[in-house]
Amino acid sequence: MATIKDIAEKLGISVSTVSKGLNGASDISEALRQSVLDTAVELGYTTKQMRSRSQKKLCIFVENMEYETAEQFGYDIILGFRQRAYRDNYDVTVVPVTPDLQSEEKYDTYMLKNGYVGGLLLGFALQDPWMEQFGSTGIPTVLLDNYIRKNPAVSYIGTDNFEGIDDAIEHLVGLGHRCIGLINGSRHSMISEQRRQAYIDSMTAHGLFFNEDMMPYAYFVPEAASPHVEHLLSIGATAILCGNDLIASGVISECERLGVRIPEDLSVIGFDDLPLSAGLTPPLTTVRQDRCELGKCGFYALHSLISQVSVSRTLLRPRLIVRASTGPVRQDTLG
Amino acid sequence: MATIKDIAEKLGISVSTVSKGLNGASDISEALRQSVLDTAVELGYTTKQMRSRSQKKLCIFVENMEYETAEQFGYDIILGFRQRAYRDNYDVTVVPVTPDLQSEEKYDTYMLKNGYVGGLLLGFALQDPWMEQFGSTGIPTVLLDNYIRKNPAVSYIGTDNFEGIDDAIEHLVGLGHRCIGLINGSRHSMISEQRRQAYIDSMTAHGLFFNEDMMPYAYFVPEAASPHVEHLLSIGATAILCGNDLIASGVISECERLGVRIPEDLSVIGFDDLPLSAGLTPPLTTVRQDRCELGKCGFYALHSLISQVSVSRTLLRPRLIVRASTGPVRQDTLG
Numbered sequence: 001m002a003t004i005k006d007i008a009e010k011l012g013i014s015v016s017t018v019s020k021g022l023n024g025a026s027d028i029s030e031a032l033r034q035s036v037l038d039t040a041v042e043l044g045y046t047t048k049q050m051r052s053r054s055q056k057k058l059c060i061f062v063e064n065m066e067y068e069t070a071e072q073f074g075y076d077i078i079l080g081f082r083q084r085a086y087r088d089n090y091d092v093t094v095v096p097v098t099p100d101l102q103s104e105e106k107y108d109t110y111m112l113k114n115g116y117v118g119g120l121l122l123g124f125a126l127q128d129p130w131m132e133q134f135g136s137t138g139i140p141t142v143l144l145d146n147y148i149r150k151n152p153a154v155s156y157i158g159t160d161n162f163e164g165i166d167d168a169i170e171h172l173v174g175l176g177h178r179c180i181g182l183i184n185g186s187r188h189s190m191i192s193e194q195r196r197q198a199y200i201d202s203m204t205a206h207g208l209f210f211n212e213d214m215m216p217y218a219y220f221v222p223e224a225a226s227p228h229v230e231h232l233l234s235i236g237a238t239a240i241l242c243g244n245d246l247i248a249s250g251v252i253s254e255c256e257r258l259g260v261r262i263p264e265d266l267s268v269i270g271f272d273d274l275p276l277s278a279g280l281t282p283p284l285t286t287v288r289q290d291r292c293e294l295g296k297c298g299f300y301a302l303h304s305l306i307s308q309v310s311v312s313r314t315l316l317r318p319r320l321i322v323r324a325s326t327g328p329v330r331q332d333t334l335g
Numbered sequence: 336m337a338t339i340k341d342i343a344e345k346l347g348i349s350v351s352t353v354s355k356g357l358n359g360a361s362d363i364s365e366a367l368r369q370s371v372l373d374t375a376v377e378l379g380y381t382t383k384q385m386r387s388r389s390q391k392k393l394c395i396f397v398e399n400m401e402y403e404t405a406e407q408f409g410y411d412i413i414l415g416f417r418q419r420a421y422r423d424n425y426d427v428t429v430v431p432v433t434p435d436l437q438s439e440e441k442y443d444t445y446m447l448k449n450g451y452v453g454g455l456l457l458g459f460a461l462q463d464p465w466m467e468q469f470g471s472t473g474i475p476t477v478l479l480d481n482y483i484r485k486n487p488a489v490s491y492i493g494t495d496n497f498e499g500i501d502d503a504i505e506h507l508v509g510l511g512h513r514c515i516g517l518i519n520g521s522r523h524s525m526i527s528e529q530r531r532q533a534y535i536d537s538m539t540a541h542g543l544f545f546n547e548d549m550m551p552y553a554y555f556v557p558e559a560a561s562p563h564v565e566h567l568l569s570i571g572a573t574a575i576l577c578g579n580d581l582i583a584s585g586v587i588s589e590c591e592r593l594g595v596r597i598p599e600d601l602s603v604i605g606f607d608d609l610p611l612s613a614g615l616t617p618p619l620t621t622v623r624q625d626r627c628e629l630g631k632c633g634f635y636a637l638h639s640l641i642s643q644v645s646v647s648r649t650l651l652r653p654r655l656i657v658r659a660s661t662g663p664v665r666q667d668t669l670g
Contacts, residue, residue, distance in 0.1 A: 150498055152652050160647045163485055293644045300635065309628045310652035312495045317487050317645035 002043035010039050038083045058085055058302065059116040060094045064220075065123030067094070071275045073244075073291065074122055077144065080295025081120060088303060102129035111139045118302045120144070126188045140305035142298050145191045152310035155301040157294060161191055164287040164318035165198035166205075168241055168269045171285070171320055173206050176329035177239040177267060180208065181232040182215040183225055183251065185243030192217065195243060195271070218247060225250030230258065238266060238329045245270035245277045248284055252325070263327030273321050282324035290316055337378035345374050373418045393420055393637065394451040395429045399555075400458030402429070406610045408579075408626065409457055412479065415630025416455060423638060437464035446474045453637045455479070461523045475640035477633050480526045487645035490636040492629060496526055499622040499653035500533035501540075503576055503604045506620070506655055508541050511664035512574040512602060515543065516567040517550040518560055518586065520578030527552065530578060530606070553582060560585030565593065573601060573664045580605035580612045583619055587660070598662030608656050617659035625651055 004022070008015045013032075020028045021036025040046070060078055067074025082092045093116075107130045111119060118140035124131060126146075134141060134148045147156040172180055182199045185192040196215055203210045213235060218224035225247050232240055242248035248270030252262060260266050262282055270277055273288035297314045304311045339357070343350045348367075355363045356371025375381070395413055402409025417427045428451075442465045446454060453475040459466060461481075469476060469483045482491040507515055517534045520527040531550055538545045548570060553559035560582050567575055577583035583605030587597060595601050597617055605612055608623035632649045639646045 150502070150652070152654070163647070167485070290644070293639075296644075297646070304628075309625070309631075310654075311632070312498070312650040312652040314649050315647040317485070317647040319487070319645075 002040075002045040004045070006043055007036060007039050007045055010043065011035060034087070037086060041083050041086045042079055056090045057114070057116050058090050058092050058118050058120070059111070059114065060092060060120045060122065061097045061124075062094065063097050063099075063121075063123045063128065064125060067122070073272060073274060076291035077122060077295040077298065080292035081299045082295075084296045084299035088299075099129055107133045107141075108137055108139055118142070118306050120298050120302060121146070125186070126190060140302055142302045142305070144294065144298065145189075147190065147313065153305060155305055155311045156313040157298045157301055158191070158313075158315055159289040159294070159318050160315045161194040161318075162198040162201065164271065164289075164320075165195050165241065166202040167318065167320040168271075168285075168287055169199070169202040169206060169208075171322065171326065172239045172241075172267060172269070173208075175239075175267065175326060178208055178329070179236045180210075180214075180239045180241065181228075181235075181237040182241045183228045183232070183243060183247050184215060184217045185220045185247070187217045192243060199241065218243065220244050220246055222246050222250030222253065226254040229254040229260075233258075233260065233266065239269070239326070240266065241269050241271075243271060245272045245274045245284060245286055248286065248325070249276065249280055252280055252282075252284075262325050265330065267326040267329075269326060277321075278323065280325070285323045285326040286321050288319045288321050290319075337375075337380040339380070341378055342371060342374050342380060345378065346370060369422070372421060376418050376421045377414055391425045392449070392451050393425050393427050393453050393455070394446070394449070395427060395455045395457065396432045396459075397429065398432050398434075398456075398458045398463065399460060402457070408607060408609060411626035412457060412630040412633065415627035416634045417630075419631045419634035423634075434464055441465075442468045442476075443472055443474055453477070453641050455633050455637060456481070460521070461525060475637055477637045477640070479629065479633065480524075482525065482648065488640060490640055490646045491648040492633050492636055493526070493648075493650055494624040494629070494653045495650045496529040496653075497533040497536065499606065499624075499655075500530050500576065501537040502653065502655040503620075503622055504534070504537040504541060504543075506657065506661065507574045507576075507602060507604070508543075510574075510602065510661060513543055513664070514571045515545075515549075515574045515576065516563075516570075516572040517576045518563045518567070518578060518582050519550060519552045520555045520582070522552045527578060534576065553578065555579050555581055557581050557585030557588065561589040564589040564595075568593075568595065568601065574604070574661070575601065576604050576606075578606060580607045580609045580619060580621055583621065583660070584611065584615055587615055587617075587619075597660050600665060602661040602664075604661060612656075613658065615660070620658045620661040621656050623654045623656050625654075 004015055004018050008018045018036055021033045062074055065074040066072035067078055069075060078094060085092050121143045124146055134154050135151055138153050140153055142155045142157055145158045148154040184196055199215055216228050218228060220243060229251055240251055242251060248268050251268050255262055255266060262268055270284045270286035273286045277284040277286050293316055301311045301314050339350055339353050343353045352363060353371055356368045397409055400409045401407035402413055404410060413429060420427050456478045459481055469489050470486055473488050475488055477490045477492060480493045483489040519531055534550055551563050555578060564586055575586055577586060583603050586603050590597055590601060597603055605619045605621035608621045612619040612621050628651055636646045636649050
């Protein structure tokens with residue numbers, strides 16, 4: 001378990017200042033005190049006082065998403081959520097779930113039995129057993145990347161996929177690319193559907209040709225890329241958008257195997273800006289999702305629902321991070 | 336100006352308790368202290384301490400919207416915003432604007448000159464001079480009912496018009512209505528466009544006939560209704576949706592003049608749930624927008640932008656409030 005010293009080191013302040021922050025002393029600033037508490041939450045440091053004060057319990061359910069280490073997609077979302085929840089005296093439990101668990105027990109039953117007053121759900125797919133129950137649950141529930149119609153107890157948070165994909169295509173068009181493919185994430189996922197539609201909208205708006213062949217579905221893992229890379233290259237793609245950074249890393253590996261140079265022969269763009277992206281060879285151009293802020297917005301939405309304020313959706317803007325995996329189109333590919 | 340006694344009366348507590356709340360005494364609860372402060376903001380009561388503590392200035396610009404009294408649309412939005420802003424030590428100024436003022440001075444110039452760190456804009460139309468400047472402003476800016484593409488400094492708040500219109504049409508369909516008209520608000524307004532599209536989507540989804548004639552644009556005032564009522568009746572409409580409650584009140588007046596009974600001959604639905612709606616004859620069925628919460632969400636979005644968190648949009652759910660202006664369709668109108 002983390003100690004007071006770990007917090008002090010992480011923040012570059014003295015142990016006694018950390019103590020003051022944890023104990024609510026009046027001679028340190030509110031902002032510093034908040035940093036101390038945020039860092040305590042991040043490092044998993046708890047005092048007896050911190051443990052005893054929590055009355056209200058929230059649950060984060062995670063499916064199809066890695067979150068254990070800072071390199072993984074869910075980590076910062078959960079961290080941002082917990083930091084905000086802590087400020088409002090909530091206790092947060094993280095529960096990995098499977099379709100089986102969902103089939104065994106109804107969502108409402110699970111929540112009531114465990115005394116959770118609200119839930120944040122990460123990584124759920126459209127066909128997950130609990131999904132149809134969210135249409136009528138009365139328990140305050142926030143879904144990342146899933147929208148439930150008309151239920152005032154449920155809220156959607158996410159990143160604006162339409163702007164993200166359009167930013168990426170605009171960047172490629174500016175580099176002279178005309179034949180752009182999309183290796184999408186999994187089917188049965190709302191964000192895959194949104195990014196597919198965003199691709200169609202943006203390609204259309206830029207007057208570029210596309211067809212079904214150019215926008216295959218895959219999965220959100222590196223291995224899913226390889227079957228599609230050769231095909232996209234064979235039909236003349238000079239750039240590939242990917243459903244996430246993991247797929248993009250798979251595209252890069254496959255290109256290495258095929259002797260295709262990035263970005264000279266092919267430009268590649270990811271989605272998410274995971275920590276691994278900057279370390280790839282070449283470093284990956286990608287659409288950043290601010291995951292820590294997504295977690296904070298998730299808490300804000302859940303807290304609103306608990307307070308009977310029906311926030312329907314909260315979207316963050318994406319940000320295109322340009323690195324070395326994109327470059328000008330090869331002159332010999334221009335017809 | 337309001338006195339301490341006004342606050343005490345409004346809350347039903349003693350003057351000394353109000354004093355304690357205003358002075359931050361430790362022997363009253365945080366929740367009660369917050370109610371005292373919220374009410375002080377609502378009634379315009381300020382102490383020297385309250386006036387001197389504010390450092391950061393925000394501006395609410397209002398155009399095409401009434402907000403001076405509690406009966407008017409903008410009042411609660413501004414109140415909710417100011418209550419939240421006050422908690423975070425912001426000073427809020429309300430400035431009515433005209434297209435002329437916008438033409439005279441650029442938005443950024445106005446903000447910088449007056450030392451405002453953020454703006455909330457209410458009632459702006461698509462053709463307003465400042466609107467195109469919002470595409471590139473770097474000043475944190477939140478717009479009610481207007482969406483600006485891709486500028487990370489700008490955020491959109493509003494109510495989900497698609498769910499609101501669909502709720503209304505679903506309600507009418509449940510009462511047997513098949514021929515439903517829409518007297519929309521002004522052209523050149525994003526919400527008029529959204530509600531028009533929502534009407535088209537929902538009528539289509541319910542398999543109902545509609546054409547251009549059945550969804551005229553008007554203005555957001557009672558007088559705008561009358562030219563359209565007789566025409567909609569003549570083409571067989573048994574129900575009319577309205578772009579807001581003021582238009583709906585105009586439909587009711589016009590029906591009275593024409594001897595058309597509501598809801599026996601015609602069902603009428605408004606939008607907003609202004610205080611006047613419940614007092615109309617008959618009381619108006621309408622789609623409620625929670626304006627106080629819209630104001631609070633507006634502050635949250637603006638505060639996020641000021642903190643470099645780019646919230647793109649925040650939507651609240653609407654709620655259909657069923658009163659006496661809607662009823663079963665007349666049997667003789669069913670083919």
